Amino acid sequence: MILSGKDIHSRLGKEIKIEPFSESQLNPNSYNLRLHNELLVYNETELDMRKKNEATLISIPEDGLLLETHKLYLGRTIEYTETDGLVPMLEGRSSVGRLGLFVHVTAGFGDVGFCGFWT
Structure with a gap:
């Protein structure tokens, strides 16, 4: 199940940690990492x-x-992330893909409990 932006926000400080967090980076079903x-x-x-x-x-x-x-x-990423009981997923934005850039090659999923910066 992919979490909605509302779900991501409601789980901050519990099952999800994003530092620094900015409301402006929260989308309907994702969070934009920089x-x-x-x-x-x-x-x-x-x-x-x-x-x-x-x-x-x-x-x-x-x-x-x-x-x-x-x-x-x-x-x-600028942002440090942690999850507890959730599998984090990293995907590139279509605007980046149209420039011919890959956000990741083979590591789109983090492990349950992943803590760190995405590379």
């Missing part, structure tokens, strides 16, 4: 799951960042 201004960029184009892949931390300037092709950017 991208933090820091991104990790891998130093190598070939990534190996068997080793630590070195990355560089960059900041998105106030006037924006031009993304380069064939480069993986790992971002996180």
